[in-house]
Amino acid sequence: MPVRSRNFFLVPYMLWIILFVAAPIALIAYRSFFDVEGSLTLDNYARFFTPVYLRMTFSSFWYAFLITLFSLLIAYPAAWLLTRTKHKQLWLLLIILPTWINLLLKVYAFLGIFGTYGAINKFLEWIGIGTQQILFTDFSFVFVSVYIFIPFMILPIFNALEELNPSLVFAARDLGASAWTTFRRVVFPLTLDGVKAGCQAVFIPALSLFMITRLVAGNRVITLGTAIEQHFLVTQDWGMGSTIAVFLIIVMVLIMFAAGQRKAGSR
Amino acid sequence: MKSLIRSFAAILVAALGCLYLATYLNTSEGYSGSNTLTIYNWGDYVDPELLEKFQKETGITVIYQTFDSNEAMMTKIQQGGTTYDVAMPSEYAIDKMRQENLLLPLDQAKLPNLKHIDERFLDLGFDKGNKYSVPYFWGTVGVVFNPELVPEGLTFDSWDDLWDPRLGNSLMLVDGAREVIGFGLNSLGYSLNDTNEAHLQETLAKLQTLTPNVKAIVGDEIKMLLAGEEAAAGVVWSGDAAEIMDENDKLDYVIPKEGSNVWFDNMVIPRTASNLDGAHKFMNFMLDPANAAQNAEYVGYSTPNKDAIPLLPEEISSDERFYPPAQLTSRLEVYNNLGKRMLSHYNELFLEFKMHRK
Numbered sequence: 001m002p003v004r005s006r007n008f009f010l011v012p013y014m015l016w017i018i019l020f021v022a023a024p025i026a027l028i029a030y031r032s033f034f035d036v037e038g039s040l041t042l043d044n045y046a047r048f049f050t051p052v053y054l055r056m057t058f059s060s061f062w063y064a065f066l067i068t069l070f071s072l073l074i075a076y077p078a079a080w081l082l083t084r085t086k087h088k089q090l091w092l093l094l095i096i097l098p099t100w101i102n103l104l105l106k107v108y109a110f111l112g113i114f115g116t117y118g119a120i121n122k123f124l125e126w127i128g129i130g131t132q133q134i135l136f137t138d139f140s141f142v143f144v145s146v147y148i149f150i151p152f153m154i155l156p157i158f159n160a161l162e163e164l165n166p167s168l169v170f171a172a173r174d175l176g177a178s179a180w181t182t183f184r185r186v187v188f189p190l191t192l193d194g195v196k197a198g199c200q201a202v203f204i205p206a207l208s209l210f211m212i213t214r215l216v217a218g219n220r221v222i223t224l225g226t227a228i229e230q231h232f233l234v235t236q237d238w239g240m241g242s243t244i245a246v247f248l249i250i251v252m253v254l255i256m257f258a259a260g261q262r263k264a265g266s267r
Numbered sequence: 268m269k270s271l272i273r274s275f276a277a278i279l280v281a282a283l284g285c286l287y288l289a290t291y292l293n294t295s296e297g298y299s300g301s302n303t304l305t306i307y308n309w310g311d312y313v314d315p316e317l318l319e320k321f322q323k324e325t326g327i328t329v330i331y332q333t334f335d336s337n338e339a340m341m342t343k344i345q346q347g348g349t350t351y352d353v354a355m356p357s358e359y360a361i362d363k364m365r366q367e368n369l370l371l372p373l374d375q376a377k378l379p380n381l382k383h384i385d386e387r388f389l390d391l392g393f394d395k396g397n398k399y400s401v402p403y404f405w406g407t408v409g410v411v412f413n414p415e416l417v418p419e420g421l422t423f424d425s426w427d428d429l430w431d432p433r434l435g436n437s438l439m440l441v442d443g444a445r446e447v448i449g450f451g452l453n454s455l456g457y458s459l460n461d462t463n464e465a466h467l468q469e470t471l472a473k474l475q476t477l478t479p480n481v482k483a484i485v486g487d488e489i490k491m492l493l494a495g496e497e498a499a500a501g502v503v504w505s506g507d508a509a510e511i512m513d514e515n516d517k518l519d520y521v522i523p524k525e526g527s528n529v530w531f532d533n534m535v536i537p538r539t540a541s542n543l544d545g546a547h548k549f550m551n552f553m554l555d556p557a558n559a560a561q562n563a564e565y566v567g568y569s570t571p572n573k574d575a576i577p578l579l580p581e582e583i584s585s586d587e588r589f590y591p592p593a594q595l596t597s598r599l600e601v602y603n604n605l606g607k608r609m610l611s612h613y614n615e616l617f618l619e620f621k622m623h624r625k
Contacts, residue, residue, distance in 0.1 A: 036607035052619050059622070111488065116497050133436065135497070136483040218483020219442060222622045230614055233338050234444065237611040 025249060031242035036235075044243035053227070053244070060223040064206035067145045068153075071202050072195065074146065075153035079194075082154070083161045092158065099151050107215050110144050111135065114216075136218035144216045145206060153198040160194025161187075196259045204252050224248060303328045304545040307343075307351040309532070310335065312404075313553075314565035321552050327545045335487075344369050344537045351537050352546040358393040358531045359445075361400050362604040370399045371536045377547035380554035388531065388571040391601055400533035401550055404568035406505035407529055407591070407599060408446055409522040411512070416499035423500065426454035426523045434480045439493060439501035442486045444610075444617035445602055446528065447474065450502060453525045460603045471616050475623045484621060493518065504530065505589060509567040520588045526598035531571070 035041045047053065078095075085091050098106065113119050114135040121131045134140050164187065172182040188195075210225035219226070224244050231241030306313075310333040318329045332351070334340040337360035343349055345367070356364060364370050375381060381389075381401060388402045410423040418433040429438060429450075440447055449459035451470040461467065482498050493501045494514040503511070508520040534553065536546045552558060560578035563570035569589045570576065576584045584590060591599075605613070 036611055052615060052622070055622060056618070111492075115492075115495065117495065133482075214442060214485060215488060218439075218485055219621050220483065222618065227618060230444075230618070231611075233336075235611045235614045236607060237614075240611070 028242045028245050028249070031238055032246045034239045036237050036239065041239075044239050047240060048243055048247060053224075056222055056224055056227055057247075059221065060207050060225070063142065063145075063209075063221060063223065064203050066142050067149060067206045068199050068203045070142060070146045071149050071153040072199065075150055075157055075198065076195070078150075079154050079157040079161055082158050092155075095151050095154055098147075103148065104211065106148065107144060107212055110140070110216055114140050135216065136220055138217070138221065141212060141217035141221050144212055145209060148212075149202045149206065152201040156194040156197035156201065157191060158194075160191035160197075164190050200256065200259060203255065207251070208248055302326065302542075302545075303330055304352050304542050304549055305330045305332060305350050306549070307332050307334060307340065307349075307354040307537070309333060309355060312355065312532075312566060314562050316565075317553070317558055317562055320558075321549060324552070325545070325548055327542070327548070329549075341367075341369065344539055347539060349539050350541045352540040352542045353549055354535055354537050355403050355532050356535060358391070358533065359602050359604060361533060361535060362393045364535070364537075365394070365399055369538050371538055371540060371543070372398050373401070373536065373550075374543075374547060377544075378551050378554065380551050380556075383554055383556050383559070383572050383574040385571055385573040387596070391531075392603055393531075393601065394533075400535045401554065402571040403532045403534050403553070404506070404563070404566065405529060405531045405571050406569055406589070407522050408450065408502065408504055408527045409508065409520055409588075410500055411493055411503050411508045411518050411520050412500035413493075413496060413515075413518050415517060416496065423521045424524050426450050426525055428523075429454075429480065429500070429502070430477055431480075434499060436480065436482050437499040438477075438480045439482055439489055439498040440484045441489055441501070441503050441507075442484050444614045446502065446504075447484075447617055447620065448613050449528055449602075450523075453523070453527060456525065459526075459528055459600055460605065462605060462609055467612075467616060471620060474620045478620075478623050490514075506568045509589065513567065522588070522591055522595060522599075524595070524598070526600065529596070529599035529601055531601070532568075 032044055033040055033042065035043055082088060082091055082095075115121070116131060116133070116135075118135075120134055125131055168186055168190070169182060172186045173179075177185065207223070208225035208228065209223055210229045213219060213221045213223055213226050224247075228241045228244050231237045231244070304327045306318075306329060308331065312333075313331070318331060321327070322329055334343070337357050340354060340356060341360060341364060344351065344354065344364070361370070375397070378401065381397070384402060388405060389397055394400045410429070412421075412423055416437065418431065421428050421431055421434070423429070445459075448467070448470060451474045452459050452461050452466065455466070455470060455473060457463075457466050457470070483492070485492065489501055489503055490507050490511050492498060493503070494511045496515070496517075505520065505522075508518075512518050512520060534550050536543065540546055553562065554572065556572055556574040556578055559570050559572035559575035563572075563575060563579060564583065570579075576590070587595075
């Protein structure tokens with residue numbers, strides 16, 4: 001195929017990227033240099049580095065870290081068990097199925113389940129522990145977030161485990177490695193790409209969660225996502241909202257870069 | 268490849284079928300004629316029987332569409348492509364919409380029933396001379412509480428009762444910066460439109476001592492949660508309070524004596540209107556005392572129509588929680604438009620309050 005016509009076929013993709021990837025990011029960056037009254041300023045960035053927003057950044061990262069950690073701890077064994085089951089596709093479907101239900105509906109369901117008169121508290125009452133406050137706690141926030149993100153962690157890990165050549169595991173065992181050593185030295189390093197992909201797919205959206213912070217955590221957990229939502233919808237301070245978004249984009253790029261860098265170095 | 272094409276074709280056929288069905292249904296219900304009036308209102312915020320009565324009286328077909336926040340409504344009108352003839356924004360939104368040229372002026376000659384509205388609710392700061400809006404419903408901000416769950420002796424007739432140490436972890440607040448900072452200011456005896464930085468910082472410090480009592484700060488879910496007895500008390504708008512008490516009649520509502528906010532939902536004609544005459548007819552129809560009374564009975568909010576109040580059942584019109592006596596209404600304030608910069612500051616203070624840990 002001549003070069004010119006090949007370039008021609010690239011045009012729709014380039015247009016797509018320019019319109020829906022590059023332009024929005026550029027617009028957000030541009031917006032972040034304006035204050036509420038629409039005059040050019042660097043104030044928003046100065047405001048970002050005040051205790052209010054820095055503490056918010058810290059708590060966003062902390063909760064995103066917790067969510068990613070627990071997702072990984074649950075997803076890795078789950079993915080490993082999946083590769084060992086008979087009807088892999090069926091089980092995989094069952095794991096993906098909840099993502100077909102609207103996020104908001106799932107979160108509302110938890111309001112009922114975790115409530116003072118909800119199913120969990122009925123059970124706790126029945127076994128004699130008594131009613132506990134579950135809703136509007138850090139625990140319920142992390143739990144619901146992990147529940148929502150877990151399919152995105154399982155899938156890449158499952159794919160990585162599927163691609164792993166089983167003869168490598170047999171070889172390790174034949175050469176006298178214990179099950180733990182085999183996992184630590186053979187299986188885990190070879191599935192590290194899947195783990196990284198999963199962590200990225202969970203950590204990055206978890207950083208900017210906002211709906212769940214209000215519904216399940218009762219605004220006791222404040223993340224940067226909450227602040228962006230407020231600035232765009234309530235205060236109409238689009239400049240400050242954009243500044244936080246720019247900051248999040250920079251952090252995400254850094255995370256992707258760091259994850260990619262190590263991979264390149266290990267080869 | 269073949270099956271891929273086939274499934275794409277199936278989706279396309281299904282989508283076109285839906286589109287055809289929708290237009291067919293619209294024409295069969297008379298939604299395509301020229302004599303229509305599109306009303307853009309909050310969900311379940313008008314008695315449907317009144318809409319039918321209006322259609323019969325005037326022959327205008329009413330299309331009723333709903334929004335769930337002032338911001339969403341403004342964005343839709345701003346973007347255009349819609350033909351809303353009448354909308355019902357809250358008072359602070361009217362101020363903004365007027366500044367952004369989203370409203371058309373009213374022709375008061377076509378609204379003779381405006382004389383039935385109580386003077387207290389006319390000519391207010393957000394729309395001097397009622398050039399753009401007529402009041403639809405009004406209400407307050409106060410405390411809904413469950414007498415069974417609240418410690419004895421607490422009546423919430425003072426905002427300070429919220430700070431009672433026995434209320435640990437059993438309060439819910441509505442997720443609004445103006446509302447929460449507002450009652451904080453009121454509890455200290457300041458105006459809820461105060462912009463004095465020292466007063467605001469004092470309010471923030473006082474609000475932060477409320478944190479141990481706060482179970483959650485939530486949005487619309489507060490109605491469901493309070494009716495479900497998830498908390499002992501909550502700071503809410505009176506409209507929400509009416510709905511909560513409708514669902515669970517154990518609960519009670521009170522407006523603390525230090526003062527509070529009074530809010531309005533108003534009828535306006537957005538720039539996108541195409542049936543100006545019909546819009547005025549509809550407004551005048553809703554301002555009629557008999558219709559206003561019927562609507563107030565259905566919706567459960569307070570009507571600003573002074574001639575409608577005698578037509579209401581005694582138990583509604585004498586309910587001081589929703590029609591407070593004059594000495595209390597004099598202490599109620601409308602939110603002034605503080606300007607974007609101050610509003611942003613209020614929000615940052617509110618964020619700081621929310622982030623304060625126990």
